[in-house]
Structure formats: structure tokens, C-alpha cells
Amino acid sequence: MEEKLLEIENLTAGFLTVGGTVKATEHLSISIEKGKTVCLVGESGSGKSVTSLAVMRLIDYNGGAILEGSIKFQGEDLAKKSQDEMIRIRGNKIAMIFQDPMSSLNPVYTIGDQIAESIMLHRKKGKKEARKMAVDMLRLVGIPAPEIRVKQYPHELSGGMCQRVVIAIALACDPSLLIADEPTTALDVTVQAQILDLLRSLQKELGMSILLITHDMGVAAEMADRIAVMYAGIIVEEGSANEIFARPSHPYTEGLLKSVPGLEGARGEELYTIRGNIPGLSQLPEGCRFHPRCPYAKDICREKAPPVMAVTEDHYASCWMYSEEGGAAAWKNETKPEVSR
């Protein structure tokens, strides 16, 4: 078995509100091996970002808390660490990049200062040396003329360039885990292609693991070794990227893949839709959280939450369709519509 870098077990995290505790993720378990990429895929409100904030323990600052479970990183439980201890880990062993590159950079400091800041803090280097390393980092992320750029301010750079700078800051302390929360969503497709290529080649070079959060199944297909599909705070399906795309097994995953128009094949026909809307976290349905929108829902789905079932070896789905108790046999007899793309 490969070495696990990060192991999240049974994580429940949420926010304390006037109306009570709202659980944004529940009983979430996922692990990342060294040097691999895991994608969390889901729509807005599915709890992807909360999961990443919980790993970084930044959720504490957003009015939230980890309510249950453990986050094991290199053998230590991050859920039990104090914020003082976390400061030494954040930006050092675990780094994070966010969706909007423009707002993650401080507009009143030069790019060089912002990269040097984390090197000086975590590596205990002097200012001069940190500056030199900043130039090296800019070269690493493919910014032309780094000696000039290092003295510039964020507004002098384009969106794609800013995202490269954010990546340079994140990688300055040679992290073993990089959390990327929708790193290319705000970018154009041609720039997105550049950034994804960059992340892939840096991963090969530096051997870090990536936890990539995205809503785009296409991005997940390009980047991921494993994929976890999230819906309303839980992981509904998990498996290797090839498995998920070859055999989408949860009705939600199937719907997600079918409702995106493709670049080949028929067009102009009516698109597959998942009926209804994503439920709010304070008004989750009983039983399976997806049942009001599921085309296959049966009585048991309305009453009881489904267990995690193995579809094949190393491919899991949270659906009654695969359980004896849920009458797997009966489901098999029904013709399941082919997933077409």
C-alpha cells in the first residue's frame, strides 16, 4: 500500500448559527497518497470548500468548527492542534491557493515582498536571501523576466500571471500538500490550460500531493488520480478517475456528467437535467439527501440514509442501489439508462 500523506476520517465540520449548528460536511472520509492528486467535485454548497478550510483549520476563523473526526497529516492529527501550532504548518507544509488570484494578493506590497514573506517566516532566512529565492520561485512558475516582475505590484500583472504568483507563494516553502480551491475558475480557458499544465509539471518536479477542488468534471478528468463527488455535505461517490468516468455509479454523478453538453456528438437536443435545486444545508431532506432529485428513488431512499457500498473494488458509492437491504437485485432488473456523453 502506498504511503498516505493525508487521511481525513469521519470529519464533520459546520457553523454555529443562531438557528443551531449547521453541518456543512458530515462523516467525510478521504485520503491522499504521496505525490497524487485527489479532486473534490461538486456544485456550490456541497461542502467542498468547507472541507479544505477544515484541513487548514481556517474554518475556526470563519465562525465554524470541527465537530467530529480526525485529520491525520504526516501522522499528526490537525483537528487537535492549537492555532499556534497550525501557524507553523500553514503555508509551510500545507499550502493553499484560492479561486480569485487578484484578491488573494495584497495590492500594496510588491510581488517579491509577498513571496519573501513566507520564506522569511517559515525558513528563517534573511531579507536578501529571501528576495533571491523569490526570483527563483517566479522563474519556476514560468513568469518571464522575473527580476523585473519581482518589483512589480499585483495590478501590473494579468489574472493568469497573478495566479502564477499565488502558486509561487504557495510553493515557496516546498509544501508536501497543496490545496487548490477552484484555482482556474476565474480564468479563461487558454490560461486555465496553462495553469493546469504548470500544476502538473510542478507536481512531477516537487513530488507534492494536491487536493484540488473544482466544479468542472473536465478539469477533474485532466488532473485527478482519484475523485470524490460531493453532494449536500457528503461524499456520494469515490474512486479512481478512470473508474468514475467509465462507470459513474451514483445517480448524481451520472446526472452531472449527462447534463453538460459535450464537444462532440449530437447537439441542439434537449439536455438531460437533474430536476429541482440543490437543498440548503439547514433544510436537508430525510433519508438519502439526493432522493428528491433522483430519478430512481424508491421508498427506502426517502426513509433511511444509504450506507457506503463498494461498487467494484476501490470504487464506492453511497446509494441503496448497491445494497442487499435496498434491494439491489430489484434495481438491477430495471433498465438503467446508458450514460452518454
Add this chain to the structure above:
Amino acid sequence: MNAEYVLELRGVKKYFPIRSGLLNRVVGQVKAVDDVSLSIRKGETFGLVGESGCGKSTLGRVVLNLHKATEGEVNFNGTDVQKLAGSELRRLRKQMQIIFQDPFGSLNPRFLVKDIIGEPLRLHERMTEREIDKRVVELMELVGLDATRRNRYPNEFSGGQRQRIGIARAIALNPEFIVADEAVSALDVSVQSQVINLLMKLQRELGLTFLFIAHGLNVVRHISDRVGVMYLGKIVEIAPTEELFAKPLHPYTAALLSAIPRPDPTRKRERIVLQGDVPSPANPPSGCRFHPRCPAAKAKCSVEEPLLKEREDGRQIACHFPLDEGLAQ
């Protein structure tokens, strides 16, 4: 004027002045739209794609006369919309509507939903309150909203439902022509497909003509009959959808298509990665605007600007060396 066309643009330019200094003098110009000509047929969906800053939204606004063009003609059913004023312009506004991208920012949070949808009716039609209410109910049902919720505020609706409210408002006056400016870009995929289906249904039932502006190429491919590709204020290629996606002729179109991540991990990537960023429209490159990033650029490209021309096979392209002609030379 060809009767078949609802909209014809001829040499449309839109420059925004850059002002600077103590006297606020004009020191330069952002050429957001630079010499664009295109025609849209009745009942057709014309997709307009390009990266941010290429001028596609500005073009949409010039078409609706929300921006006055710096130069050129915008003919709608044979009349130049830029020459209209007063009551004639008001009459024209009924015919052309817009659906915006942001379902949160485009609805007034202090208006009831029935007032948002009913506002164009109040402004343009002589209708009694009862007639307006009846029409609002009709419109909400048409776009798939629960009409009993018309006395509520937009914050009680989800993103997809708000976009339906925006669509109901746009079709309230039975327009002929609608500009959909990134109308589905802000929506989650499971909701996005619902709204795409709705737009296509409305087009069939009401005979609408769409200018569909978007950066999501798969959505544009699905909904459009013809597609125009914009780069830095210019149209570089126009083609029927199938042809454009099967055989792009402009190197930029090819790069754009290859950059889209496909939902298939087994597929081999054959990607044309463009170097660098989109240059500033205030100071576009000489010759072909794409030449500094073009993998196929030759000496001629930096000197002479290629014009959008129709070839013998009917494809329109602005390039000295279209991809299928490279072999012959």
C-alpha cells in the same frame, strides 16, 4: 438589406477614451470593438465566443444601443438603431431585450418578483394592473416558476430561479431579438442544463432570435446555429457550429477548442498551449492581432492585417494562413 436578416452590423467600432493628467485629456483609446461586421438571420441563435476582454459584451451592448458605436451601422430590421431617438427608440426597445449573467445583481432586491417581471409592461404597454398581473402569471408559468410566489422578493429564490425571473422579464414584451450575455455562466451545471433547455424551448415557441454571448464553448456549441469567434475586438472566424467545431480554420479557434478540459481521463491531450496573455486592447499588436501568440505566424502576419473574408466554401475567416491551406503552400 437582405430581408432574411434581423440584424446586420457593418464596420462597427466602439472605442473608449483613456483620460489622464490634470486636464483630463484623452491620451489613448481602448479599442473594445474594432471593425466588426456580421449578420444574424431570423430565428437563428448566433453564438459569440472569446476570452474575457475580447469585446463580446461591449458588442452586445452596442447592438442594443446601450452603448453608442464610435463608427459603423447597426441595422435592426432595416433601420439603423443609432439614428433613432425618443418614441422611435422606445418602440425599438420593445423588440430587443437582454438577459444578464449575474442572477443576483440583475434583479432589484427591493422589488417584488411580480413588479420585476411587470416593469417592462408598465413602461411600454397600456395595461391595467389586472392585465399586468395576468400576464405575469402567464410568463412565470412559461419559464417554469410557481406563479403563486409572485408576491415575494428575489432573495427567496435560488440562482436558477432568479435567472428564470430575468428571462421572464426579457420576454415580457414579446421581443423579436434577445441578447443573452453569459446567461448561464454563473449557474451550477445541474441548473445550467435546465436553463439551456428553457431558452431553447422559448426560442421554438416564440420564434426568438438570439445573440448568445458566452465563454463556455460546449454550451455555445449546443445552442448555436452559427458561431463567431472574437479576439481583441475583432471577429477572427464565423462558421456554422458543426463546421467550426469539427474543423476550425483560424489558429486561435483551434487553440481555444483544444484548451477545453474534456470529461474523459483516458483521452490523450493534444493541446495547443498558447504562450503569454491577451495583449491590451489599448495598444493592440500590429498586423494580425493574434500574431505574437500564434503558433503558425509568419513575417506577413506582423505587417499586414488580415480582413474577415468569405471563402469559396462559405467559411468566413480573418487569417493569412488558414489551417487547411497550410498544406497546399
